[in-house]
Amino acid sequence: MLEVVKKLASLGIMGINKRNADYISVYNPRKLFPLVDDKLKTKILAENAGLEVPKLYGVIEIQRQIRDLASILAPLTDFAIKPACGSGGDGILVVSGRVKDLFRTVNGQLLSLDEISQHLTRLLSGVYSLGGRPDKIIIEYRVQFDPVFERISYLGVPDVRIIVFQGVPIMSMIRLPTRMSHGKANLHKGAIGVGICMASGTTLKAVWKNSVVEEHPDTGNTVEGVNVPDWQKLLEIASRCYQLTGLGYVGVDLVIDKDKGPLLLELNARPGLNIQIANRAGLISRLKLVEENINLLNTIEDKVRFAREKFSS
Amino acid sequence: MRKYHLQILCTLLLVIGAGLFLYKALILHYPLSPDTQTDAWLLEYHPSFSAKGKPLKLSMFIPKSTQQFLIMDESFISRGFGLTTTYKDGNRQAVWSIRNASGQQGLYYRAVVRRGNIGDTNEKIKPPELKLSGLEGADLEAAKSLVADIRAKSADTESFLSTLLKRLNETGSDTNISLLLGKHPTSLKQAQVAVQILSEAGIISRVVFGVILEDQSRNAPIIHRLEVYENRNWKSFDVITGDVSLLENFLPCWRGLDPIVQLTGGERLKTVVSVARHQEAAVLATVSGAQITSPAIVKFSLFSLPIETQSVYKVILMIPIGAFLVTLFRNLVGMRTFGTFMPVLIALAFRETQLLWGLVFFTVLIATGLTVRFYLEHLKLLLVPRLASILIVVILFMAMLSVLTHMIGIERGLSVALFPMVILTMTIERMSIMWDEVGSYESVKQGLNSLLVAALIYGVISNQIVGHLIFVFPELLLIILALTLMLGRYTGYRLLELKRFRALVD
Numbered sequence: 001m002l003e004v005v006k007k008l009a010s011l012g013i014m015g016i017n018k019r020n021a022d023y024i025s026v027y028n029p030r031k032l033f034p035l036v037d038d039k040l041k042t043k044i045l046a047e048n049a050g051l052e053v054p055k056l057y058g059v060i061e062i063q064r065q066i067r068d069l070a071s072i073l074a075p076l077t078d079f080a081i082k083p084a085c086g087s088g089g090d091g092i093l094v095v096s097g098r099v100k101d102l103f104r105t106v107n108g109q110l111l112s113l114d115e116i117s118q119h120l121t122r123l124l125s126g127v128y129s130l131g132g133r134p135d136k137i138i139i140e141y142r143v144q145f146d147p148v149f150e151r152i153s154y155l156g157v158p159d160v161r162i163i164v165f166q167g168v169p170i171m172s173m174i175r176l177p178t179r180m181s182h183g184k185a186n187l188h189k190g191a192i193g194v195g196i197c198m199a200s201g202t203t204l205k206a207v208w209k210n211s212v213v214e215e216h217p218d219t220g221n222t223v224e225g226v227n228v229p230d231w232q233k234l235l236e237i238a239s240r241c242y243q244l245t246g247l248g249y250v251g252v253d254l255v256i257d258k259d260k261g262p263l264l265l266e267l268n269a270r271p272g273l274n275i276q277i278a279n280r281a282g283l284i285s286r287l288k289l290v291e292e293n294i295n296l297l298n299t300i301e302d303k304v305r306f307a308r309e310k311f312s313s
Numbered sequence: 314m315r316k317y318h319l320q321i322l323c324t325l326l327l328v329i330g331a332g333l334f335l336y337k338a339l340i341l342h343y344p345l346s347p348d349t350q351t352d353a354w355l356l357e358y359h360p361s362f363s364a365k366g367k368p369l370k371l372s373m374f375i376p377k378s379t380q381q382f383l384i385m386d387e388s389f390i391s392r393g394f395g396l397t398t399t400y401k402d403g404n405r406q407a408v409w410s411i412r413n414a415s416g417q418q419g420l421y422y423r424a425v426v427r428r429g430n431i432g433d434t435n436e437k438i439k440p441p442e443l444k445l446s447g448l449e450g451a452d453l454e455a456a457k458s459l460v461a462d463i464r465a466k467s468a469d470t471e472s473f474l475s476t477l478l479k480r481l482n483e484t485g486s487d488t489n490i491s492l493l494l495g496k497h498p499t500s501l502k503q504a505q506v507a508v509q510i511l512s513e514a515g516i517i518s519r520v521v522f523g524v525i526l527e528d529q530s531r532n533a534p535i536i537h538r539l540e541v542y543e544n545r546n547w548k549s550f551d552v553i554t555g556d557v558s559l560l561e562n563f564l565p566c567w568r569g570l571d572p573i574v575q576l577t578g579g580e581r582l583k584t585v586v587s588v589a590r591h592q593e594a595a596v597l598a599t600v601s602g603a604q605i606t607s608p609a610i611v612k613f614s615l616f617s618l619p620i621e622t623q624s625v626y627k628v629i630l631m632i633p634i635g636a637f638l639v640t641l642f643r644n645l646v647g648m649r650t651f652g653t654f655m656p657v658l659i660a661l662a663f664r665e666t667q668l669l670w671g672l673v674f675f676t677v678l679i680a681t682g683l684t685v686r687f688y689l690e691h692l693k694l695l696l697v698p699r700l701a702s703i704l705i706v707v708i709l710f711m712a713m714l715s716v717l718t719h720m721i722g723i724e725r726g727l728s729v730a731l732f733p734m735v736i737l738t739m740t741i742e743r744m745s746i747m748w749d750e751v752g753s754y755e756s757v758k759q760g761l762n763s764l765l766v767a768a769l770i771y772g773v774i775s776n777q778i779v780g781h782l783i784f785v786f787p788e789l790l791l792i793i794l795a796l797t798l799m800l801g802r803y804t805g806y807r808l809l810e811l812k813r814f815r816a817l818v819d
Contacts, residue, residue: 004811007818017644018804125695188751210816277816 012282027248036267054141084136089184091128154218155183167242170286173278195279199312201231330791352428353591362579364414369578374567390421404567455489517542523565631774647807650763658733660770682741
């Protein structure tokens with residue numbers, strides 16, 4: 001057992017205790033958490049700063065606004081419905097088209113307007129929000145993911161997670177939905193995590209349920225060696241999120257739309273540690289390197305260049 | 314500075330905690346393990362009542378030293394009351410009085426009872442006089458006919474008495490006895506009638522009240538026995554069984570038929586009698602033995618509290634231990650439980666139910682709650698009404714469980730009421746949300762984790778030595794605090810993370 005501890009320490013793998021005590025509690029002031037725990041706030045904040053986000057179609061905050069649902073949805077053929085304070089992709093409804101009066105979701109269900117309203121009522125009551133607090137609902141643009149990922153994802157939209165430390169992107173992975181995760185890009189639910197080389201933006205080996213895999217379990221295609229498009233731009237957006245929120249240690253979730261390019265989805269003030277398994281690399285050494293050099297890195301360009309130089313895999 | 318702040322604080326706490334502990338253990342020779350052999354108890358009477366703004370007088374029987382027991386260190390706590398102690402018919406009585414009092418009032422009488430080794434002092438007991446039975450008319454005739462009847466069937470005083478007690482317990486069999494006992498005979502009434510009949514038979518007897526000196530009894534019952542004068546000695550009998558064996562730990566408190574407390578000028582009288590084995594006695598014995606003039610630390614201790622409060626603190630002081638263990642499990646092992654401190658409260662409840670029954674009750678309650686929760690899920694209720702509904706069902710079910718187990722004679726079922734039901738409700742809610750979101754496996758696993766942690770905590774806090782150490786040396790909590798603070802800055806791996814990151818090592 002001591003062997004394992006030594007090995008993990010030599011790899012610079014970070015545990016939860018260290019993340020909480022040395023990074024989150026030091027670099028993420030508590031008062032900033034509401035900015036990222038509420039996706040609507042994050043979205044507005046990012047939009048005002050000129051960052052690209054999925055376009056907001058409408059917000060529903062109280063029960064009676066559900067009556068206006070028909071008029072909000074009238075001009076739309078496809079859209080996504082999300083709880084503002086949901087976690088892990090729960091409660092998200094993605095509509096890809098219409099069949100007469102009915103709405104077709106991405107997993108092939110047909111729902112009537114009434115059924116969607118019922119779903120909204122549930123979301124408002126806070127079924128999926130942290131701590132069950134009453135929630136708000138976001139209706140937004142449905143991301144059409146870049147064809148690069150078509151071969152290696154199932155049902156849902158793959159997203160790119162980048163850990164940003166004081167503005168320097170230090171590690172990233174792409175999360176691919178599977179049949180097991182029900183199209184959700186959540187590693188706990190069975191999505192695949194694939195590390196990305198910070199220098200080149202190409203994918204590394206994949207991790208599925210804590211073990212290394214070569215191929216996507218549903219499509220059978222290799223996941224290694226895929227070039228993530230717009231890599232430089234993704235890193236720049238991620239880096240800007242530090243100034244945007246003030247959170248020193250933050251997980252930035254992005255998607256790549258085939259028409260609009262990289263879009264900011266959400267931020268996470270307590271990003272998970274599985275990214276280390278996906279990259280087969282530890283966070284500690286990278287965090288240390290940033291702490292030593294942070295005084296020299298003033299601009300976004302500096303920080304992104306530093307990341308691409310130092311953190312190649 | 315910030316770097317050393319915590320280290321300095323922890324060192325300080327450790328030094329103070331360990332220092333006080335060592336001082337008390339090594340220099341004052343406080344006992345390190347519970348001494349159940351000490352024959353000393355703390356006896357406390359606590360009458361409370363509400364005064365009506367009129368002159369008030371409260372008289373209470375208090376024990377006096379006997380051949381077996383010494384009454385020492387008596388204290389009377391009574392703010393603003395005048396106090397006298399008198400002897401009345403061989404009983405000791407404390408009389409509190411006040412000209413004007415109103416509102417809720419409480420008085421305390423506290424004494425240390427030690428087993429005395431006076432042995433046979435050959436003290437001459439003054440032969441008591443036979444008192445008249447006070448029976449008249451039909452009652453007198455009934456008593457006389459009983460005496461004649463029983464005398465015919467017995468050889469001596471002892472067999473007379475045992476036949477009498479047997480007859481008195483078979484109510485309804487004899488019209489004479491039914492007449493004397495009245496409609497609703499209590500065991501006290503039986504004793505009273507026995508005294509009357511015995512006096513008709515020319516045997517001197519009396520009723521004695523007292524308490525059993527136990528390890529710990531927060532509401533000690535006052536029991537009564539029958540005493541008969543024979544061969545220049547008083548002999549005591551159990552009223553129900555006629556058992557003559559002398560109860561070793563029976564402390565006689567007063568004789569006669571009056572209640573322990575008599576009150577004029579007040580109402581809603583309630584008297585709590587508590588008994589606890591007196592650990593301080595052992596502690597103080599060693600202190601005085603070492604010829605140390607009692608330092609302030611000795612006086613400033615939990616032993617100075619009323620016994621009732623002491624028993625409460627015996628439980629409360631266990632909570633820090635539980636919290637520390639939870640911290641260990643969370644930050645060192647990485648075990649997740651429902652509700653951070655829920656296992657501590659469950660473990661406290663286990664103290665009353667015992668482990669096995671506790672586990673059974675807990676599982677049954679959670680399973681029922683979950684079933685109800687899944688049913689309510691269909692109704693799409695809002696959060697707070699849903700939680701309230703589950704709480705109501707859980708409490709109803711608890712009551713049912715208590716009644717049911719009581720009916721089939723499992724007394725442990727009564728203690729189910731000590732389960733923290735609000736915590737249970739929250740656990741049920743969290744478990745069911747997790748069931749939906751992450752799956753049944755993870756949810757049940759975490760539930761079992763919580764139960765396992767609770768059982769382990771119970772194992773530690775129900776340990777007699779741990780309980781004794783924390784109560785006699787509360788400064789040990791400073792050490793616990795220091796360790797907890799240090800854990801707060803533990804940034805190493807958790808045990809379960811080693812498994813999680815296993816893939817990276819191979």
